[in-house]
Amino acid sequence: MINISVDDLKLINLISSQGSFAKAADILNLTRPGVSRRIKSIEDGLQISLFKRTTRKLELTYEGRRFVDHTVAMEQHWIQAIGEIQSQKAEPTGKLTVCSLDVLNRRLTQNCLADFIAQYPKIELSLLTTHEPPATNKFDADLMLHIAPLDEQAFINEPIVLCQQKFYASPAYLAKNGVPQHPRELGAYRAIECTEQTRGREPGYWLWFEDEIAHKVKINSRMQCDELEAAMNMALNDCGIVWLPEYLVQQYVADGRLVTLFNGKFANSVIIYAIYPRIQYCPSTTKTFIHFMRYNKQFGVPLPPQNNPISLP
Template sequence: MDQLTAMRAFVRVVEVGTFTRAAQLLDLPKPTVTKLIQQLEGHLRAQLLNRTTRRVTVTMDGAAYYERALRVLGEIDELDQSMTSSQARPSGRLRIDVSASLATDIIMPALPQFLARYPEIQVDMGLSDRPADLVGENLDLAVRAGAIDDQSLIARRIGQMMLITCATPDYLARHGTPRHPRDLENGHLAVGYRRAGTSRILPFTFAGTNETVEIHGNYVISLNEGTGYLAAGLAGMGVMQVATFMAQAHIASGRLVPVLTDWCTAPKPLHIIYPPNRHLSNKVRVFVDWLAEIFAANDLLQRKPDLPSMENVAA
C-alpha cells in the first residue's frame, strides 16, 4: 500500500463526502480510491468511514485520523516545497473563481503580464458572484467583495472596492433627481442586488455629516451578479449602487449620472479566500502576491470616479 496516496485519498473523501467526487478530483478510478481506503483501514485496524448507499460519514476514529493526516500531509507538502521552490519555477493548473466584473475589468487586462512572468502556469478561471465551494470544486482560491460569511475559510484582505450611486439620464428625467437618500423610498425604483443563493436584497447604505441611512428601495428587478446588475441600471430600470471601476466609463460618456454625491457609500472590502487546512503551493503564492499588487495599483478601485459638471445633469 502507498500510505501517502491512501492518506490523500482518505482526506479528499472526507472533504467532499463521496468516493465518486474524490476520485474525480484525484484523477483516479473510483475502485482505486475505494481500495486505497480499505487498505488504509486494514493497515490501521480501524474503521475510518461509515458507508451507505447515499453518503459517506466519518467515524470517531476517522475524524481523529483526518485531523492528524491533514497536519502530516501539510508538513510533507511544505517540506517538498521548501526544497524545490528555489530551483523550480511555479507551474501547473491554477483553479480560481472570481466575479465577472472584477475579471473582465481588472484582472483580465493585466493577466498577460502574469502569464508572461510565469509561463508554466495554466489558469482555470470560473466567473460568478455566488459563494464558491472551494473544496468541492477543487479550487485553489476565490476573490470576493464584501464580508466573508463562512468563518471556516481563510481570508486575506487585498484592497477595497469603492461604490457610487447613479442612474441613467432618461430614468432621472422620468423620476426626478433624488436629493436625500429617503427620496429613493418615494417615487423611485432601485435595481436590487441579492446575495447569490439567497433571496435577501442588500440595502443601499449612505453616510452623511450627521447620520447614516439604510435604504430598502422598491424594485422591479433584482440580480445576483455584477455585470447583469450594471446592465439593468444602464437600461434605466432604477437607481443603483455600483463599483466605481464599472461605472467610470459610462459616467464619462454620459450614459450614467451620479446622484446623492454628498452622501458617502461604504467601500466593500476585497478578499482572497482559501480552503481551510490547505497548503498554499508556490503557484498560488505568486498569484496572490501579483493580485494584491494590481489591486493596490488600480486607482479606480480606490477612489470615486471623476464627476461631470452638475450643470450638465438634468434635474
Template structure:
C-alpha cells in the same frame, strides 16, 4: 496489513475521503470525473479490505459509522500529507509551473479578474490554470481550490489572506434620467424615483443607508428588477432609473460621465462590498505558482483595477 496490500488501497482511501466530504457518491464522482459505480466499488473494496463497514447508507442519506469516522480522519490526514508533499516539491522550483485552481464571484471574475488571468497565462505558459466562477460559498479545502478570491470583511479563518483592494457600493443614474427627474438629496427621496433592484428576494426592495449617526431604510420600486449586474447597468445607461453597483462595475462609466453618483455622502448596505481578498492555505511549502499569481494580481489591482487600494 503489509505494504504490498496497503498500496493498492491508497486510491480507495482518497476516493472515500471525497465521498464523505462531498456528501454523496454522485457528487464525488462528478468532482473526480469518474462514474458513480466506480466510486461505489472503490468504497466497497476499502470496506472489504478493512473488514469494517465505514458508511451506513439508505436510499435518502449516508453517514459514517463509528469506525468510519476514525478511518476518515486518518485518510484525510493521508491526503493532506500527499498534497503537502506536492507543495513541498513545487515550492523549491525557480520556474513558475504546475496547476493552479482559482475561485471567484461572477461579476468580480468577469470584470476584473479575466483580463488579469489571461495575461498571467500568456506570461507564465507553464502554469495550467483553472478558474471556478460561482457566487455561492466555495470551501477552499473540500472544493480543492488553491486561491480563493472574494469580497468580504470576514475572510476564512486559518487561511493566509492578502488584501488586493477595497470595494464599495455606488448608487448611480444617467445624466439624462437625473435631468428629467431630479437629483435625490436624501435616501427618502428615492421613494419617488424609478429604482432598479435585484429582485431575488423581498428584502431587495429595501435599501439601507447610513451617514454618521443617521440611518434610513427606503422601500424602493421601479419598472425593472434583474439579478444580473450588466443588464441592470445597461438599463441605467439607457435612463430607466437608479441602481446600485460594486464600484469596479461602474467606475469607467463614472469617469466617462455616462453615469452620475447619487447620494455620495451616504453609505449603502449590501453584498459585494468590503475588502477584495485573496486567500490560500497556510503551509511551510507554498507552491511557487500560488505565490507568483497572488503577487501578480495584487500588482495589477493596484495599477489598473479601478478599485480603492490600501
C-alpha cells in the same frame, strides 16, 4: 526627528480615503484606540494636525492634505519598488486554479488578465466561476476570490482590495426625473434592485453610510434582476437608479454614460478576499496572483498584506 514607517503612511492614506479612524482600524484589523494613539503620536512628532475631528465627520486639515499628497505618491513608489524586486526573483511556474464570483471573473478577463499572462508566462491559469458563498465542500481551487469570507479554520481569508458600492443613474434618467440630493430621497425614484445583493439583507431596502453609521432607505423596486451586470445594463438604458460596485461601472462613468450620485458620498465599503488553504508553504503561483489582484488598480484600493501587518503601540 519622528520615525514614520511605510505602515504609518498606509494608515494615514487609508484614514484619508475612508474619512474615518474606525473604518481604517476595522479594515486593518487594528484596535481603534491604537489607531488614534498612533496618529496622535505622528501629529505630535510633526507638530501639525493632520485631521480635523468633529462629532459629525473627519476631514484633512490644510497641512494634512498637503502631507497626504506626498504620502500617497510615496506609498505608490514603495509598491512599485517591491514589485520590481519581486519580479527579479525566480519566475513563478506551475498550474494555478482560481475560482471567483462570475462578475469578478468577467472583469478579470476583460480588463487585466492579459497583463497577468504576459507578465507570468510560465503560470498555467485555470478560471472557475461560482455563484454561491464560499464553502469547504465546494472549494475545488487553489485560490478563491469572494466578497464573503470562509468561516473555517483550515482556510485563510486575506483582505486584498477595498471597493466602494455607490449609487448611479444615466444622464437621461436624471434629466427626466431630477437628481436626488440625499439617499433619503431614493424612495421617490425608480430603483433597479439586484437580488444578488439581498443575501443577508432585507429586500426592498438599500444601505447608505454617514458618520460611520449605516442607514437604510426603502426603495421603489418595481424592477428586479438577479445579476449585477443586468442591473447595470438596465441603468444604461435609462430605467432607473442602481446601487453597484464601483469597479463594475467605472468605464461607463468615465465615458459619461452613467453618473455617480451624491458625488460618491454615502458609499458602502466592500472587501474582496483571497481565500486559500492554511498550509505551511503557500505556492509562489498563489502569492503571485494575490499580489497581482491587490495592485492591478481595477477593483479598488489595495489593502496591506497580512504577512506584513501594521504594528501599533
